[in-house]
Amino acid sequence: MSVLLQTRGLTYRYPRREPVLDKVDFALHKGDRLALTGANGAGKTTLFHLLVGLKKAKAGEIIAFGQTRRQEADFVEVRARAGFLFQDPDDQLFCPTVLEDVAFGPLNLGKSQSEAIAIAQQTLAELGMAGFDDRITYQLSGGEKRMITLACVLAMSPDVLLLDEPTNALDSQARQRLIETLQGLPQAMIIISHDDDFLAQLANRRLHLESGKLTDPDATPAPEALHG
Amino acid sequence: MPQALEHSGTSWKGQQLKHKPSLIDRLDPRLRILAAAGFASVVVLSHSFIPLISGLLLALSMAVLAKLALKRTLRRVIAMDMFMIFLIIMLPFTTPVPAGEQPMLQLAGLSASWAGLLHALQITLKGNAVILIMLSLVGTMTATTLGHAMASLRVPAKLVHLLLFTVRYMDVIGQEYKRMRRAMQARAFVMGTNRHTWRAIGYLVGMLLIHSLERSERILAAMKCRGFNGRFYLLDNWQLQRLDYQCGLGWLLILTLLTGANWL
Ligand SMILES: Nc1ncnc2c1ncn2[C@@H]1O[C@H](COP(=O)(O)OP(=O)(O)O)[C@@H](O)[C@H]1O
Ligand SMILES: [Mg+2]
Numbered sequence: 340m341s342v343l344l345q346t347r348g349l350t351y352r353y354p355r356r357e358p359v360l361d362k363v364d365f366a367l368h369k370g371d372r373l374a375l376t377g378a379n380g381a382g383k384t385t386l387f388h389l390l391v392g393l394k395k396a397k398a399g400e401i402i403a404f405g406q407t408r409r410q411e412a413d414f415v416e417v418r419a420r421a422g423f424l425f426q427d428p429d430d431q432l433f434c435p436t437v438l439e440d441v442a443f444g445p446l447n448l449g450k451s452q453s454e455a456i457a458i459a460q461q462t463l464a465e466l467g468m469a470g471f472d473d474r475i476t477y478q479l480s481g482g483e484k485r486m487i488t489l490a491c492v493l494a495m496s497p498d499v500l501l502l503d504e505p506t507n508a509l510d511s512q513a514r515q516r517l518i519e520t521l522q523g524l525p526q527a528m529i530i531i532s533h534d535d536d537f538l539a540q541l542a543n544r545r546l547h548l549e550s551g552k553l554t555d556p557d558a559t560p561a562p563e564a565l566h567g
Numbered sequence: 568m569p570q571a572l573e574h575s576g577t578s579w580k581g582q583q584l585k586h587k588p589s590l591i592d593r594l595d596p597r598l599r600i601l602a603a604a605g606f607a608s609v610v611v612l613s614h615s616f617i618p619l620i621s622g623l624l625l626a627l628s629m630a631v632l633a634k635l636a637l638k639r640t641l642r643r644v645i646a647m648d649m650f651m652i653f654l655i656i657m658l659p660f661t662t663p664v665p666a667g668e669q670p671m672l673q674l675a676g677l678s679a680s681w682a683g684l685l686h687a688l689q690i691t692l693k694g695n696a697v698i699l700i701m702l703s704l705v706g707t708m709t710a711t712t713l714g715h716a717m718a719s720l721r722v723p724a725k726l727v728h729l730l731l732f733t734v735r736y737m738d739v740i741g742q743e744y745k746r747m748r749r750a751m752q753a754r755a756f757v758m759g760t761n762r763h764t765w766r767a768i769g770y771l772v773g774m775l776l777i778h779s780l781e782r783s784e785r786i787l788a789a790m791k792c793r794g795f796n797g798r799f800y801l802l803d804n805w806q807l808q809r810l811d812y813q814c815g816l817g818w819l820l821i822l823t824l825l826t827g828a829n830w831l
Contacts, residue, residue, distance in 0.1 A: 393788045415794070423792045429739050430785040435711040435731055439802050447794030452802065475711065477738055495793065 341369045343499050343527055344390060344421070348399035351382070351389055359385050361551030362399065367499065373529045374538040376556075377548035383531045384426065386548070387501045391418050404498070419448060422492030422526075426503040428484035429477070437463070437479075437487055438472040444495040462494040463487075466520060482513025489520065500528035506537050585636040586707055591629075595811045596708050596716035602818050603704040607697045609822050618828035619692040625821065626699035633703035640702055647698055651691040658690075659683035710734040718801050728799055736782070743778050747771055 344367040352358040359382030367373055377383050388394040390401060392414025401408050403417045425431045434440035441459035442452075450458065463469055468486050471479075479487060485505060492500065502521075506514050518540050521528070532538050538545070547556045591599065610622045630640060662683030664670045670678035705713065714731040718724065751767065758764055787795075807815075 388788070391792060393791065418792045419794055423789075425785065425789055425792075427785070430782065431789045433732065433735060433786050433790065435714065435735065436802075439800065442802060443790075443795075443800060444793040446800045447796060447798075452800075455800075456802065477735060491793065 342402075343367050343369060343371075343404060345402040346390075346399060347402070349386075349389060349396055349401065350398040351385055351394065351396055358397075358551050360389070360548075363551070363553050365546065365553050367527055367529060369527055370543075371527045371529075372541055372543045373527075374542035374545045375529055375531045375548060376533070376538070376545065381548045382551065383548055384503055387423060387503055387529075387531070390501065391421055391423055419444075419495055420497050421499040421501055422495060422497035423501045424488055424492055424503060424505055426507060428481070428488045431488045431491060432476040432479075432484060434476060436472070437468075437474045437476055440476055440487065441490050441494050444491060448495060458494050459490075462490045466490050466493070467516075480513075481508050482510065482516070485509060485513065485517060486520070489517075493524075498526060500524070500526045502528060502530045502532075504531050504533070506532060506534045584707065584709060585639060587634045589632060589634040589707070591633040591703060591707055593810060594814055595805055595807055596712050597720050597805065598807065598811050598815055599704040599708065600713075600716055600720060602815070603700050605818070605822055606700050609825050610693050610696050613693070613825070613829050614689075615829050615831070616689070616692075617831050618825045619689060619696070621828060622825055623692050623696040623699075625825075626696040626703070629703040630699050633707050635703055635707070640699075643702065644695060644698060647694055648691070651687075651694060654690060655684070655687040658687035662686060715801050715803050716805075719803070719805065724799065727801075736779075739782070740775065740779055744771075744775055747774060 346363055346365055349360055349363040350358055351360040363386070375383055375386070385394065389396050390403070392401075392408065392411060404420055406413070408414055408417055432440050434443055438456065438459055441462060442455040445455040445458045446452070460469070460472065463471060466486050466489060468483070468490060471483070471487065476484075476487070489505075505517060505521075509517065514534075514537065518537060521541055528541075530538065530542060545556055546553050548554075606622070606626075610619065613619055613622070659671060659679035659681075660674075660677050660683065662680045664678050664680040665682060668681070671681045671684060672679045708716070711731065711734060714727050714734065717730070718727045748771070751771070756767060
């Protein structure tokens with residue numbers, strides 16, 4: 340199973356607007372580190388929301404991890420296997436303490452409290468954030484918040500990472516640390532970013548979203564002839 | 568357990584814990600909540616001056632024991648006593664003078680009664696005693712700890728989550744408010760009493776509500792992404808220690824004595 344996520348004819352529109360996604364076909368394969376670019380408001384975040392079922396597609400289908408996903412119930416598994424890193428860390432860190440936040444995912448996956456704590460601590464340690472367990476989530480710096488949200492996502496051991504503008508508001512040091520961390524991760528990922536240098540260091544494929552269409556800026560004409 | 572430093576930034580600075588570590592901090596938070604609640608019920612239900620005055624003295628010694636920051640505690644107690652002053656002025660006049668007794672004082676055709684004054688004094692004593700105990704036993708823990716303790720005392724989960732989410736997002740929404748306020752100032756907005764001001768403030772409040780609503784939707788989305796299924800997990804394994812049992816028993820004894828003092 341080398342195709343992890345795939346869409347066919349995916350279409351989405353907000354009420355009383357032009358479609359933000361217009362019959363989009365794309366596929367994410369194992370080992371892909373796909374850079375997703377596009378102007379502000381092009382619909383990149385919307386695409387992520389569709390992929391994990393937070394919004395319902397108007398047309399087209401989403402095939403995730405080998406199965407077509409339609410209902411809310413289908414997407415519960417997708418969300419566990421596709422780790423979504425939100426644009427604003429404050430939206431993602433809702434628990435009082437860091438440890439509780441990182442353990443929240445594993446607990447929801449049915450782990451016992453001691454297992455969840457062990458996973459959380461190990462994940463934090465792997466990201467070089469050991470000792471942050473008892474910190475209050477909203478007192479962290481921007482870079483720390485970003486690393487903790489990454490730990491939250493990785494603690495669920497996802498197969499795919501969906502990163503929405505991860506370098507937003509990071510200073511150069513925190514950004515460098517994030518690049519090094521992400522480079523060391525085995526997961527396939529889709530990275531939304533406006534930071535070309537960041538993408539150059541991470542991505543091995545590129546797609547550009549414009550007027551509801553996904554195009555490959557590196558390929559010559561025929562945009563439909565992408566993967567799959 | 569969460570760190571003692573609770574609220575960073577500017578908006579919640581006033582909520583940071585400021586007292587030095589004391590014996591009270593070593594007690595189990597749940598015990599402290601129960602102790603404060605027990606004391607409050609005993610004091611509020613008391614009807615004679617002996618238990619009320621001893622209760623206030625006890626509360627004062629607890630405040631000393633808890634090493635409360637003097638300035639901040641005074642500010643809070645005085646804020647409440649401002650209301651009490653009105654009570655002391657109003658109650659004697661609104662309580663009817665019992666038949667056959669002399670009014671305390673007559674003013675512009677209104678007569679003040681001793682019974683009203685005594686009643687007002689009792690309420691003042693109760694109020695001060697309860698607030699001091701609250702500040703020393705409950706006010707010395709962080710809001711997050713309070714939420715956890717309430718959860719493990721089986722307070723309904725919805726209330727606990729409401730408290731924890733409020734604590735968590737107070738600051739974020741405060742920052743949003745400040746950002747918008749600065750944006751207004753940057754465009755030379757000055758508060759006045761005119762239609763323009765009222766409309767601008769209306770927009771500001773409206774936008775703040777919309778932003779908060781949108782944020783709550785994003786938070787729910789983030790929770791769903793991590794497999795949220797209606798349960799919110801809090802991690803703590805508090806265990807009552809020997810010190811807790813000793814202090815708890817001592818407190819129970821004191822409360823019994825206070826209750827008994829009503830019939831002296
Ligand atoms: N809740 C919403 N209601 C209406 N329009 C929206 C909503 N959310 C986003 N949009 C619009 O959809 C478009 C795509 O948004 P988004 O996916 O967030 O863009 P991107 O992440 O690429 O910057 C934007 O033009 C935005 O204005
Ligand atoms: Mg976006």
